[in-house]
Amino acid sequence: MNKLCRAVQGGFAVIFAFAIISVYIRGARNHLPVWGELLITAAAIGVILLMSLFYRKLKPKISTLSPVHIDRIFFAAAGAMLVIQLIFAIVLHSAPRSDLGYVDTAARNYAENWDTSHLYDGLPKRHYNYFVRYTNNQAIFVILSIVYRLCYLVTGKMPVLVPVLINTIGLNISVILMYFSAKKIFKDKTIPLLSGIMASGFSVFYTYTPFYYTDSLSMPFVMGSILLFFCGIDSKSKLHSALELMGSGCLLMIGYKIKGSVIILIPVFLLYLIVFTKKFNIKKHLKQGSLLITGCLIMTILSGAFISSFNLDSKETLNETKFPPTHWIMMGLKGRGGFDIDDFWYTVQSGNYDQKKQANIKEIKNRISDYGIVGMAKHLASKISWTWGDGTYFISYYIKKGPEGFLRNFICKSRTFKIYCSIYQSVILLSILFSFIQGAMSKRPDREIFLRILICGVFFFFVIWETRSRYLVNFSPVFIMMSAAAIRDISFAMHKEHTAGLHEVKRKVSAA
Numbered sequence: 001m002n003k004l005c006r007a008v009q010g011g012f013a014v015i016f017a018f019a020i021i022s023v024y025i026r027g028a029r030n031h032l033p034v035w036g037e038l039l040i041t042a043a044a045i046g047v048i049l050l051m052s053l054f055y056r057k058l059k060p061k062i063s064t065l066s067p068v069h070i071d072r073i074f075f076a077a078a079g080a081m082l083v084i085q086l087i088f089a090i091v092l093h094s095a096p097r098s099d100l101g102y103v104d105t106a107a108r109n110y111a112e113n114w115d116t117s118h119l120y121d122g123l124p125k126r127h128y129n130y131f132v133r134y135t136n137n138q139a140i141f142v143i144l145s146i147v148y149r150l151c152y153l154v155t156g157k158m159p160v161l162v163p164v165l166i167n168t169i170g171l172n173i174s175v176i177l178m179y180f181s182a183k184k185i186f187k188d189k190t191i192p193l194l195s196g197i198m199a200s201g202f203s204v205f206y207t208y209t210p211f212y213y214t215d216s217l218s219m220p221f222v223m224g225s226i227l228l229f230f231c232g233i234d235s236k237s238k239l240h241s242a243l244e245l246m247g248s249g250c251l252l253m254i255g256y257k258i259k260g261s262v263i264i265l266i267p268v269f270l271l272y273l274i275v276f277t278k279k280f281n282i283k284k285h286l287k288q289g290s291l292l293i294t295g296c297l298i299m300t301i302l303s304g305a306f307i308s309s310f311n312l313d314s315k316e317t318l319n320e321t322k323f324p325p326t327h328w329i330m331m332g333l334k335g336r337g338g339f340d341i342d343d344f345w346y347t348v349q350s351g352n353y354d355q356k357k358q359a360n361i362k363e364i365k366n367r368i369s370d371y372g373i374v375g376m377a378k379h380l381a382s383k384i385s386w387t388w389g390d391g392t393y394f395i396s397y398y399i400k401k402g403p404e405g406f407l408r409n410f411i412c413k414s415r416t417f418k419i420y421c422s423i424y425q426s427v428i429l430l431s432i433l434f435s436f437i438q439g440a441m442s443k444r445p446d447r448e449i450f451l452r453i454l455i456c457g458v459f460f461f462f463v464i465w466e467t468r469s470r471y472l473v474n475f476s477p478v479f480i481m482m483s484a485a486a487i488r489d490i491s492f493a494m495h496k497e498h499t500a501g502l503h504e505v506k507r508k509v510s511a512a
Helices: 002-030 034-063 067-092 098-113 135-155 161-185 190-200 219-234 238-258 260-276 282-308 315-321 326-331 341-348 353-388 395-399 406-413 415-441 448-464 469-511
Strands: none
Touching (some): 002 034, 067 161, 135 282, 161 219, 238 282, 326 341, 353 448, 395 406
């Protein structure tokens, strides 16, 4: 099993290397000259090496501190982050656009009278029955409706700043949950703090504060589910273990209701339990997996019933209007795999739910056939580079319309900001690649394999599904943890090489 595991990691390393190459090719064609891409790559490698040296200096200092002291250092950093996040949120907040704009408008309409009679007022005609067609956005509609209703009852107003602040706090909580998840995953107590330090420089935690859509709102549920999962399998108390695993399943399903890609966590958790847990105990791990699934089922029933109470759809309208999952797979097979208005109208005009599904499947087969092997390879290269190559995670598109100011102009128009984000994204991509290479060579699988399984799941999910860089946001803390682990490994390799060189020099001197 260990040999197979290493082979799979090695295979993914090869695939991810091609993904990185496609990112650089796209960048050279569309954004920077070749020499510019080479400079960004060199800068990213330089940052990784500097961070490896920093880790080497940090580790002995951290080893002398108690866990409580380390936690205090982290919380001080997280507090400083929150202050900066709040500044970004307040300065950048403005009326939302795109899908968030539609959901926000509908939530305000509903919150004012708490009925659906004017639900779609102010939305484009094509989005009449929006929540029937896109049932995946019902959960965020419910959340925003409750927030706005409370605001309206208390103040008579529905300020956009309130959901912005909720989103900002959620992003900060995600960093905290990442830190505690890292403490569960890694034996090295320096890595959680290093992950926190790296998170403090990650633009998403600041630029996404005013954009309170599914990507960032689902992030704390992703990280909370991961933390409770590891707490559950570590707990020596059967009661605590059961509650934590069921809690993990509950958070997972809340995250899924907000953002569909969170469903990836279910097979990742189960695969980790069944295949990669040390000292596999079939009875124990079947029980743990069952508790996790039980939590998922409980929250599916409860959240489904709660959302249904808002009367956003009916069986008849769902059958006539709802888009099947095949619609997003079909869109993922066109161009760079993002939203396509022609595909939207194609599905709308294809009949009822089953007819839409059949029409999508037919078009999927046609596109796969038309591509051929070479064409499909080019399509996938374009799609993967579009998903993984944007270090800004497409944020400028969503926040560029708002009051003019230095911060908004810097994020949306500054080449300096884009270069910084490109270097950071290159650090993440190269670190992930190194981590999989390290995993392929390691003879002792550890908990880091969980992060690699999850990254594989995210990668292949968006190879199949409709995609854009924004869709990676809710999993970004996982990428940061993996990058911190890679920096640790590089630091060890550098130190080992340096030590070996010193021993060789000493041996030659002694011989002389």
